[in-house]
Amino acid sequence: MTQPASSTQAVYVYEKPVRLWHGLNALAIVALTVTGYLIADPLASVSGEASDHFLMGTIRFVHFAAGYLLAIGLLFRLYWAYAGNEHARQIFLPPLLNRRFWQGVGHEILWYALLVKEPRKYTGHNPLALLAMHFAFVWGTLFMIITGFALYGEGTGQGSWQYALFSSWVLPVFGDSQSLHSWHHLVMWLIVCFVLIHVYVAVREDRLSRQSILSTMATGWRTFKDDKPLDDIHWP
């Protein structure tokens, strides 16, 4: 990877596996949301013989395949948090006990409230983004994977590994299958909200912040718009 010539202090933040995972993960989430919604609220009925169609079956297949992609992706991403650079583990281990971090969160909130003129400058995620990444995305996705496999295990049945690993304990936690379905559906909306905000702030920050955003997710390199010192170098 060559360093873009235009910047004086570019940093290589997102390694290739992380960028690849980001893309596949985004695809999986779109596929899961669309098919998931259609499973709860199916398309208009098809006519003719049942044996001529497999519409719901196909929609469910796409949902399950994308679910596997999401789960295996997250497993890989967890491995990469261990094997990759320090930025790769950032979303899994936010420095919640660091005072400077919370000051950063406060500043970022003021920035989004349009009350301060200048945002701070970060190589990794800004503190507020990190909170959203960790709590909405990481835990939200984990919740969807666990409840998703528990629902899947209901179909594969007792004796399957999905049932043994997930359904057997998740069903009693939620009390019954219907409640489990409802919660799985509800957290889908949380992920939808996350995606909406994620895309909006990525575009906005790309325009207004002091570092590159969109191009960084494409190339991995973070470039900066000024030469002032970074704000996140003191993080663990």
Place this chain on the structure above:
Amino acid sequence: MNETFYDVMRRQGITRRSFLKFCSLTAASLGLSPAFAPKIAQAMETKPRIPVLWLHGLECTCCSESFIRSGHPLAKDVILSMLSLDYDDTIMAAAGHNAEAIVDEIVEKYKGNYILAVEGNPPLAEDGMYCIIGGKPFVEQLKYAAESCKAIISWGSCASWGCVQAAKPNPTRATPVHKVPGLADKPIIKVPGCPPIAEVMTAVVAYLLTFDKLPTLDKQGRPQMFYSQRIHDKCYRRPHFDAGQFVEHWDDEAARQGHCLYKMGCKGPTTYNACSTVRWNEGTSFPIQAGHGCIGCSEDGFWDKGSFYERLTDINQFGIEANADAVGGTAAAVVGAGIAAHAGLTALKRARQSGAEQQ
């Protein structure tokens, strides 16, 4: 020494041939291999009949009504030959003090050896005053009988989960058997359903008596042989679901063709029961076959999940009745509007700033 099942059967004029036929039928209805028929026969020839106390709390008697309509094995076989149903206030001959005395007699005489079958559940509010049996709160009778029983069968959704009398706001604090505080620690078999399928009920009893042990139970305490699959998994309309053919209105062509009732709120995909395989009334039909969706009557809290006719049911945690789409869709709309407003404000501020800089 008590009479054995076989003794009783012979005394009632049942031939050995009929007896062996019955054993084979029972093995088949329990889903066992033919090799088990002789084992059942042997058990019935040698084991004393196990007395059963059948108590009734807050209930509607639909469990009893279902039970007496069992086709395989016939309820009369179960009651008269296999189980000595010593106390069941709905169907026994004795009444009043004589009837109540039987409870004491069984508890004393068969300590640790009788089965306690519970239909309905005890209300705990006001010290149990909402259900009085023989002058005493039902919860006391239940605790007393449970103290020396061998195992408890929770008949139906009332005893298993609470059912309609425990639906919110549950003014009498009707409580399912396994949640009654101070109840003796005995194995509990839940046989949920409103009512449970007759054959499932008699098979559970037959299993207990012939093998002298509990059937394999799942994590929620239900016999695995009948509650390990959802209605949806074995529904004969499943091919229409996979094809994407749904009933959209009660009177449309799809309803006449017998397409999937998913969109009409069928709870088959979330309900664990044997209706789609065992069916009802000697295998005649079951709700979906009759054209109505499953209402999920064997599931915990099915009364409190909102409409029987909607796929996406209510989530009670949100105070007012709301379903996932209402909550989530609103949240997404608010977020979307927020983003638009925020983008507008940002642009406005930028414009002002650059205007100020130019001046």
